[in-house]
Amino acid sequence: MATRTGRTMLDKIWDQHVIARISDDTDLLHVDRHLLHDLGGSRGLLDLKSRGLKVHSPELTFATPDHAISTALGRSGTIEIGQELLASLRTETTASGIRLFDVGQPGQGIVHVIGPELGLSLPGCVIVCGDSHTCTHGGLGALAFGIGSSELTHVLATQALIQRRPKTMRVNLDGKPAFGVSAKDLILAVIGYIGAAGGTGYAVEYAGSAIRGMSVEGRLTICNLSIELGAKIGLVAPDDKTFEYLQGRAYAPRGAMWDQAVNAWCQLRSDDDAVFDREVTIDVGKIVPQVTWGISPEHVIAVDGRIPDPQTIDDPERRAAVETALDYMALKAGAPIAGIPVDWVFIGSCTNSRLSDLRAAADVVRGRKVAAGVRAWVVPGSEIVKREAAAEGLEQVFTDAGFEWREPGCSMCLAANGETVGPGQRSVSTSNRNFIGRQGPRSRTHLASPASAAAAAIAGVIVDVRTMRP
């Protein structure tokens, strides 16, 4: 093993949270923030109760409904079981003294949108949630990852978690993104390059001039898709942009404590001589808008590219995988991806439902109309995003164009609340997974950026957003 003098950001945050060493590479870590949602939150609290245990640190635990509630105006369409989950989330969080950001309140929203937005998620925090996209919060320099139901119960009971230290990978995104290329396009291109299993077992730190030049919301999008690389942790070193983003947020520290926190956060970046287990460098200047064609996020191509042809693939396993994907997606091998008709456009999800995402989509939509035959939804990521977007006129831009403007929640990203893309229908979605049936049984999903999704809604087909600019 190489002599390591420098420490990575992962090492620094990890070491600061070790309560006890369990074995050489496994520690009992303190959890600073535990976020609960309606799909698993009350189940965990009930599980705890059935064991005769109490929530260890309710003051470090926060809850909001997002997965199973309807996003119809007035929440009118919430399915019965979703209503039950919401009711039990209210009862159980109240009984345990856990702060709940309830429907209609500022603070409610997709759990990975509200954490940063409220200043609950902070640099250097260990943040867990029963949802794999918890890696999103790494965009602020937090060590954040998704956990299963058993681990969730463990955290409720102990405010700690036993974890094996992951390997480290640094992905350097250097250069300046070209016109029409967003954070979503960059990370989709990274997944295409490294593969859906390329990050398995790693915590991925994103660095380089493109990351330094990127907004915090863009970094949240980048980190959000870490799990689609196989990495349950994604991180970006906090910097002045991070501090500017957090200062004044409802739950962020203030006054002298703010200064103290910023001083500590400035120490978190990886040392110059830190050594990573794997290092990847990508010139982002060459990346163009991306769109997925298949059933894994690694099935991604440039929007001006062609759908892969299995006949040209020698490896029999890869060939079979491409054939399966093309069959499911009903796509013709070798054809251009642009021009394929779409039935649905979904702008939302923990990946791309923040104000900057809605602005990027609205810039494409403004003064235009959704194509005939396309249903297009905008589901803001949170109550606060919804209100801010309405206040600056974005809601009007979308509704004038024929989009449906919805209440905040996860909605059609994973279709847990009954909001689905129909069987055989094709969707362009700003979400994170194009898995088989993800947006509804036999639905077909193409992942893309907010601007690209908006462009598809207007054109009625998958289209290169760069050709749509005024």
Add this chain to the structure above:
Amino acid sequence: MPKPFNKLTAIAAPIMRSNIDTDVIIRIERLVGNSVRGTLGRWAFGSLRYLPDGSENPDFVLNREPYRHAEVLITGPNFGCGSSREGAVWSLQEMGIRAIIGCSFGDIFFANCFQNGILPIIIDKEVVDELAAEVQATQGAGGMSVDLEAQTITSPSGRQRSFEIDPRRREGLLRGLDEVSLTLRRNDEIKAFQAADRAVRPWIYSAANPHE
């Protein structure tokens, strides 16, 4: 509390497609509710196992004899990638799966397996492919033996291979240990950590009383 796992000889079924995600293992709508456990076995691999009309897909391996009695899965790369839903593991457990052999797994799925008494084994891809080929050569009739104590897999031909496993995970499975109870014994350490940390990082502990 997980059931202990020691050794097992059982039918093994190969599902060799790469990137079988947790949405494919169990659809989300089956998991919406506080009391879904015990209802999930028949919905595991639903989109592969059933045709749109609800009948069994005869082409799917787990619908064929003897594979429908499988307790071991032999899987392609990145099995269980995707979401953190522990329901994916519950559904496999409820359909009788006790061990899963593959060259790589989704990280969160992998951890969830141990919480439910299922042994996921990571082994070289060449070995996974050989095991699948051996099983297929016997039309599934040849049993696969997995011995956690000895850390060995014995394939239908009688060939034995060793596998590596984190000693803590091994111990936990062998004894069916409950991590919550074990960690609660360290509550004094947890409290001491929080007390010391509060002095160093007070902003972590002040969030419950926002300024507004």
